[in-house]
Amino acid sequence: xxxxxxxxxxxxxxxxxxxxxxxxxxxxxxxxxxKLALHGLSLRVPRGEIFGLLGHNGAGKSTTLGIMxxxxxxxxxxxxxxxxxxxxxxxxxxxxxxxxxxxxxFYDYLSGWRNLEIFTSYSERVPAPKMAEVVDxxxxxxxxxxxxxxxxxxxxxxxxLAQALLPANELVLLDEPTNGLDPEGIHEMRLLIQRLNRERxxxxxxxxxxxxxxxxxxxxxxxxxxxxxxxxxxxxxLRGEKSRVRFEVDDWGKASALLATVPHITVGGGxxxxxxxxxxxxxxxxxxxxxxxxxxxxxxxxxRSLEEIYLSITHDSATVS
Amino acid sequence: xxxxxxxxxSELIKLFARKRTHIGFxxxxxxxxxxxxxFQIDKVQKAYRxxxxxxxxxxxxxxxxxxxxxxxxxxxxxxxxxxxxxxGGDVIAKEVEDGxxxxxxxxxxxxxxxxxxxxxxxxxxxxxxxLFIGCSALAVGLMRHGTGGLFVYAPEQQVFALFEWHDGLIxxxxxxxxxxxxxxxxxxxxxxxxxxxxxxxxxTIVTLTFFVIDFIFYHFPYFNGIKDWFVTKNMAxxxxxxxxxxxxxxxxxDYAYLFGLDATLVVIGAAVFLSRDFKS
Numbered sequence: 001x002x003x004x005x006x007x008x009x010x011x012x013x014x015x016x017x018x019x020x021x022x023x024x025x026x027x028x029x030x031x032x033x034x035k036l037a038l039h040g041l042s043l044r045v046p047r048g049e050i051f052g053l054l055g056h057n058g059a060g061k062s063t064t065l066g067i068m069x070x071x072x073x074x075x076x077x078x079x080x081x082x083x084x085x086x087x088x089x090x091x092x093x094x095x096x097x098x099x100x101x102x103x104x105x106f107y108d109y110l111s112g113w114r115n116l117e118i119f120t121s122y123s124e125r126v127p128a129p130k131m132a133e134v135v136d137x138x139x140x141x142x143x144x145x146x147x148x149x150x151x152x153x154x155x156x157x158x159x160x161l162a163q164a165l166l167p168a169n170e171l172v173l174l175d176e177p178t179n180g181l182d183p184e185g186i187h188e189m190r191l192l193i194q195r196l197n198r199e200r201x202x203x204x205x206x207x208x209x210x211x212x213x214x215x216x217x218x219x220x221x222x223x224x225x226x227x228x229x230x231x232x233x234x235x236x237x238l239r240g241e242k243s244r245v246r247f248e249v250d251d252w253g254k255a256s257a258l259l260a261t262v263p264h265i266t267v268g269g270g271x272x273x274x275x276x277x278x279x280x281x282x283x284x285x286x287x288x289x290x291x292x293x294x295x296x297x298x299x300x301x302x303x304r305s306l307e308e309i310y311l312s313i314t315h316d317s318a319t320v321s
Numbered sequence: 322x323x324x325x326x327x328x329x330x331s332e333l334i335k336l337f338a339r340k341r342t343h344i345g346f347x348x349x350x351x352x353x354x355x356x357x358x359x360f361q362i363d364k365v366q367k368a369y370r371x372x373x374x375x376x377x378x379x380x381x382x383x384x385x386x387x388x389x390x391x392x393x394x395x396x397x398x399x400x401x402x403x404x405x406x407x408x409g410g411d412v413i414a415k416e417v418e419d420g421x422x423x424x425x426x427x428x429x430x431x432x433x434x435x436x437x438x439x440x441x442x443x444x445x446x447x448x449x450x451x452l453f454i455g456c457s458a459l460a461v462g463l464m465r466h467g468t469g470g471l472f473v474y475a476p477e478q479q480v481f482a483l484f485e486w487h488d489g490l491i492x493x494x495x496x497x498x499x500x501x502x503x504x505x506x507x508x509x510x511x512x513x514x515x516x517x518x519x520x521x522x523x524x525t526i527v528t529l530t531f532f533v534i535d536f537i538f539y540h541f542p543y544f545n546g547i548k549d550w551f552v553t554k555n556m557a558x559x560x561x562x563x564x565x566x567x568x569x570x571x572x573x574x575d576y577a578y579l580f581g582l583d584a585t586l587v588v589i590g591a592a593v594f595l596s597r598d599f600k601s
Contacts, residue, residue: 066600094428106421110334110335119428121327122435123428163424
């Protein structure tokens, strides 16, 4: 598992360690018909954070969510929400948890309001003004009395979010919530989630296979691949360990010999390529080369896209497993 | 407790707000009108009158709304079974298929409680459906034939009964209650199958197949020695409500058998439902 290549705990990690976890997964294991879906998954999501769970289809995201909601029985391990085991005390653990799945399903022949009434009744009886307030937050006030059957996909998602927020949920689990939405709908949904997190302090676990979406919304991310966690950390950790620079010089042999003496860098991976360690400044390397008499034509940062990093991580882990 | 009833109310709203319920209830009413229309045919009326007159009674007095209502209720038995198998088979399986059950199971409600609420809603639905059939059949009969005595003929149970209006109305009401109790077994079997990982239509088909086979076996002469085991035999005990002297002991025995069966089916369904994984 990656995420902290230096092995040192950063300030935010220390803070997270002291923050009570809203979600804690302990060594979850699950197989379906002999096929391993989750392999010893452990994870901590601090309270008040928007945390991304990233992985391609079949990586184990939905199974993880299912276990957290008590819909899937794990073979081993347990999921704790706000310190309460879902497997042992499901009702208490989920008392302040809401969720929506990629396409929230409702009773199409009933109104949005009636649907909310039905779903929230499985938690508690929610007073009408409180329901109206949440309906207003998601922007459905004008259409809440319409039958859900006539709702657009975007409206369904917003209704799904409303039911996930009621009665007064502090944790919302979102499984591919922007599936089927147009770009405008995706943008609206993202803003809504950010607003809820900012204004109400709601912890959000955002599951998606869309890298860009998770990147725009989440501070931290865990990447799942074939049921295993292959990364858990901040985006900067993911990017930082992969920073590279390409030097275009007149004599690469001489330049590489000079650079090889600099600590915390790796020369290689093709002519002109240098991988940078932590606290290494490109300007220092340029100075070293100039002082050594190497003529530099260009310096090009070779920051790989997140997609490349993601693919490389998942590919590496697949090869290892 | 009030939350429990609120949840039960929600479940009933879901069942009764469905278009299928409205269509189904409409279909029952249409069949009632059809039976009524068939009884306007001379040959049909003649057969009925002959039956009453051969027993030495005046057929005119007993060709009433009550009698018509009872004939209609008996005629719609198969349709009632089909409809209840459809409703019971849908109650879990259709929600799993539609994804709404997963939405419900995000909530802190326990699976057992959810199941109990759904089963109770199905049982209430069964009673209300039979009540609707009984009341609308009586209303249709009274509109066409007015008040009068009640005549009931069920050769298999050896019931040949004639009652005056008041007594007949009490027997008719009691019969609707026992008729509903009998049909709870159909609902229970469909409900149990609905808890398994199968399509709603499969749960309905298996339920209907079971009752058809049970009915055929019950009428097989070789199985006479074990006929008390057949579910349809025990379900037919409701007809004894019309016997001059109601055989309470036999009816209690038959219903105890059915209740035992219903309870077993629900427990099996619950065991399956509680152990299942729900995942897209």
